[in-house]
Amino acid sequence: MRPYSGEKLCGRCFCKSIEEKVHATISNYEMFKHDDRIMVAVSGGKDSVTLLHILVKIERDFPKASLSAVSVDEGIRGYRDEAIRIAERNCRKLDVEHMVVSFKGMYGLDMDEIVNKIQQRKEKGLTPCSYCGVLRRRALNTAAREAGADKLATAHSLDDETQTMILNIIHGDPLRIARVKPMLAIIHPKLVRRVKPLCGVLEREIVFYAYLRKIEFHGVPCPYAGAALRNDVRNMLNRMERRHAGTKYTIFRSMERLRPALEGLGKQEELRECEICGEPTVGEICKPCQMLKESHVL
Ligand code: SF4
Ligand code: ZN
Numbered sequence: 001m002r003p004y005s006g007e008k009l010c011g012r013c014f015c016k017s018i019e020e021k022v023h024a025t026i027s028n029y030e031m032f033k034h035d036d037r038i039m040v041a042v043s044g045g046k047d048s049v050t051l052l053h054i055l056v057k058i059e060r061d062f063p064k065a066s067l068s069a070v071s072v073d074e075g076i077r078g079y080r081d082e083a084i085r086i087a088e089r090n091c092r093k094l095d096v097e098h099m100v101v102s103f104k105g106m107y108g109l110d111m112d113e114i115v116n117k118i119q120q121r122k123e124k125g126l127t128p129c130s131y132c133g134v135l136r137r138r139a140l141n142t143a144a145r146e147a148g149a150d151k152l153a154t155a156h157s158l159d160d161e162t163q164t165m166i167l168n169i170i171h172g173d174p175l176r177i178a179r180v181k182p183m184l185a186i187i188h189p190k191l192v193r194r195v196k197p198l199c200g201v202l203e204r205e206i207v208f209y210a211y212l213r214k215i216e217f218h219g220v221p222c223p224y225a226g227a228a229l230r231n232d233v234r235n236m237l238n239r240m241e242r243r244h245a246g247t248k249y250t251i252f253r254s255m256e257r258l259r260p261a262l263e264g265l266g267k268q269e270e271l272r273e274c275e276i277c278g279e280p281t282v283g284e285i286c287k288p289c290q291m292l293k294e295s296h297v298l
Contacts, residue, residue, distance in 0.1 A: 010083055011212045013123055014208065014209070014212065014221065015209055015212055016275045017212060018054070018201060018205055018206075018209045019054055019057065019058075019107045021200050021201055022051075022054050022058070022197050022200075022201065023058060023126075024200070025182065025197055025198075025199060025200045026058070026195075026197050029183045029193040029195070030070070030183075030196070031151070031153075031182070031183050031197060032062075032065065032151060033065075034062050034064055034065060034148070034195035035062075035064035035065055036066075036150040036151050036155055037066050037068075037147075037148060037149050037150050038055065038063050038065060038067050038149065038150070038151045038152075039064070039068050039069065039143070039147055039149035039151070039152050039153070039192075040052050040055060040067065040068070040069045040070070040096075040153045041068055041070055041071075041072070041140050041152060041154045041155065041156075042069045042070065042071050042087045042090070042091070042098070042155075043071060043072070043083055043087065043154065043218075044071065044080075044082075044083030044085075044086040044087040044156075044208050044217065044218040045083065045148055045155075045217055045218055046203075046206055046207050046215075046217040046218075046219065047155035047156075047157055047160075047198060047203070047206050048087070048154075048239050049086070049087065049090050049210065049215055049216070049217045050155070050198075050206050050209055050210050050213075050215060051153065051154075051155040051197060051198050052069060052090060052091070052245035053090070053094065053213065053215055054098065054195065054198075055067060055153060055196070055279055056094045056096060056288065058228060060117070061191075063087075063258045067096055068096060068097040068098070068099070068147060068268075069087065069091050069096050069097070069099070070098070070099050070100070070101065070140060070143045070144065070147070070150070071083075071087045071088075071098070071100045071139060072101055072102070072103070072136050072139045072143075073100055073101070073102040073103065073104075073110075073112045074102075074103050074110065074111040074132055075102060075103050075104050075109075075110020075191035076110075076111045076112060076134060076137070076222060076223065077112055078223070079220060079222055079223060082101060082218060082220070083220075086216055086218045087218075088218060089101075089216060089260065090215070090217075091284050093126075099143065099147065101139050101142070101143045101272055103135055103139065104209075106142070106291075107135060107138055107288075108155045108290055109295070111128065111131070111132055111224070112213070114128070114131050114132075114295055115128045115224060117293075117295045118131070120182045126291075127190075127224075127228050127229075128224035129224060129228040129230070130227065131291055131295075132224070134287050134288055134291060134297075135288055135291065137280065138286075138288045140152060140154075141190075141191060141192055142279075144192040145190060145191075145192050149192055150190045150192070150193070151192065151193050151194075151195050152193070152194045153194075153195050153196070153197055154194055154196055155196075155198050156159065156196040156198060156199055157198050157199070157201055157202065157203045158198075158199060158200055158201055158202050158203070158248050158249065159181075159202060159203040159237070159248060160168065160199075160203075160247075161180070161196070161252055162237055162248045162251045162252050162255075163230055163234055163237060165177055165251060165252070165255045166178050166233050166236075166237070166251070167179070167229065167230060168180065170229070171235070174262070175262055175265060175266040176239075177259065177262055178259050178265075178266055179257050181259065182195065182196045182199045183196070184194045187271060187280075189270075190270045190273075190279060190280050191262070191280055199261075200252075202248065223266075234252040236239060237251075259290040269282045272284075274282075274289055275288040277289055
């Protein structure tokens, strides 16, 4: 994986260079086996739809592998509905099987209702994104496991990965960097292995690729996104990248080099099954169940 060198490429060569970068990431981290059943998490946004298009191209060379897609409907009115329609249209165009799972169906309430409850309690603390992220990860894992997928591919970009690394430091949890990697380790049979084939590609390269390839994506921001600390980190890193090109890549590489040492520092936590839902957890009750309890759903 290498940063964009700044050389001028025509549209076709640019797209090819992005596809090669994804290919290189997949081989470097040995993300897929030739006969994997891969499920791609597709929200309808630029990153996930682009990932789907690139993986469909790559998968053509591996006839024994299969690809399907899943979207999570968090239940954010006026936002996610359109994104899911776009995800559906892309899957139809690419002839990829597509399934949709919803917070309402899995947890009995949607994001709009959760936000309502958080606002009623008027407590400062977790933002809508903290709930949404935890519940969506669970929903994706359950969907992938039930569909019999070997790998769950998510569209985390180089931007997402560096933001998460900085956020872990801000939250005082640097050892977490060891766990946030391009290909997550197998730590429990109920957890489908997550891979991030776009982790070496910048967000702006992804947008450019999508425009050049005329890929339809949902570009409207989520109404709850403003509250997240991640936004401040994103803005800071974008400012740095504008002034000092290559900053995001350098942070990513530095953390990659630090990871083996960090892995030696933290002890591998034993996972057991949640007393409420039976899903893997470190404590007695898993995070999603804790959050749903706090929201007075359980
Ligand atoms: Fe969920 Fe936050 Fe993303 Fe909106 S911005 S979809 S609330 S994680
Ligand atoms: Zn649980």
